[in-house]
Amino acid sequence: MLLDKYEGSVFFKTGTIPSRRIKIRLYDSGLSDYSPYNIENAEKREEINRAVLELAGRGLVYFRWMKGEEKHLIAQVSLNTDTADTIAAAYSFLGRKPKNTLAGEISLELMDLLAKIKTPWMRRFLEDCGETLSRKRSPTGKLPSDDVERKNLFRALLFVDEQAERAEVLERVFSVRCFGDSKIFEISVKKRLLDIIRRYSGCEEDGADQDLLAFAGIVRYPEVFEFRGPLAIHFDSDGDSRRVGEGELDFSPLRYGASLSSPDLKRGRLELPPNLVRLLSIENKANYVSYIRQNLNVRELVVYHGGQFSPARGGFFRALAAAMPAASRWYHWGDIDYGGFSMLARLRREIREDVRPYRMDEGELVKYAALTIPVTTAYTAKLRTLAAAKELSDCVSTINYLIENRVRLEQEAMLDDETETHRGGTA
Secondary structure: OOHHHHHHOOOHHOOOOOOOOOOOOOOEEOOOOOOOOOOOOOOHHHHHHHHHHHHHOOOOOEEEEOOOOOOOOEEEEEEEOOOOOHHHHHHHHHHHOHHHHHHHHHHHHHHHHHHOOOOHHHHHHHHHHHHHHHHHHHOOOOOOHHHHHHHHHHHHHHHHHHOOHOOOHHHHHHHHHHHOOOHHHHHHHHHHHHHHHHHHOOOOOOOOHHHHHHHHOOOOOOOEEEOOHHHHHHEOOOOOOOOOOOOOOOOOOOOOOOOEEEHHHHHHEEEOOOOOEEEEEOHHHHHHHHHHHHHHOOOEEEEEEEOOOOHHHHHHHHHHHHHOOOOEEEEOOOOOOHHHHHHHHHHHHHHOOOEEEEOOOOOHHHHHHHHHHEEOHHHHHHHHHHHHOHHHHHHHHHHHHHHHHHEEEEEEEHHHOOOHHHHHOOO
């Protein structure tokens, strides 16, 4: 407690010898800063008294008996801060590193990790931690001060970064490959990784844990991609005609949707017809289901997008983009809010730069004004960062409408209006 108080003082921050005592009250005029010092519990009180006397004998602390209760009740204890050596002796006794020393060591670890990691949201987190360390000269809640926990977190980040191109890994397999133990991830890393994803990735902060982990490529089960339309997958022969699953599988007869697992996607090659006019990705599951039930266009592929896409889903989207004929267009329908536009920006940045928004304009906001949701000042600040994004230059007026009116609109508000008037519709 004394060292914690010292590290929170101006003396520690300025690197000067304290000009006043760093102290805590054990029992002074009926007041105490140290709850374990129970004057009604003689055994506990005497145990603490003996500890204080030993620390004083080592020259680490000073103490004062309560007046009239000498050798019975200790009034207060103060850290011996007479010299840098006496302060260092207190740290040595506890086997504890001063925060500024630990901050320096962690800064070096951060620099080493930043030199290896390429994933933007991880780099934003690490750079933020480095800036805070430099400013406060001490670790913060963003990083564990415990060496083992911190190294485990850094190891997990590096593993996720390195396996990004391998699409996905099952959660328990991830823990074994990364730590050599199937439980370490769940016990000591998972919560911190989720907090980092929520804050730095651009995902919705209220997203489900499993969706956020999938964004990082960590899944409970292999991902399944849902769609409806003229899509086929071709499996190359390996020379064994008896092998099940060779040849081509055409999904177009399935009017109410089909699905493809990520392992099968890896085995085959997606094919789209040359007369495909449009690919429409839809963020929300309810809107996807409603759309494919009410709109049938044999020259349109409808894809369920979900939230911020995972590495595996990104692979699916890239395969679709590669299979699209030159004259076809990709449209995206998402919430008219920070999440929806950040997904559109990411599709343009990582999949296909000419993805167009579908029903994500001011006209929809005006039409469904009664169903918009008010947002906070902090939320509008996030929207301003999107308005400045080069990928969304054509969406600035809509984003500014959200900022000026302090609202957002979820796709579900449009469900009742997703009728035949939009069949095969235009953006």
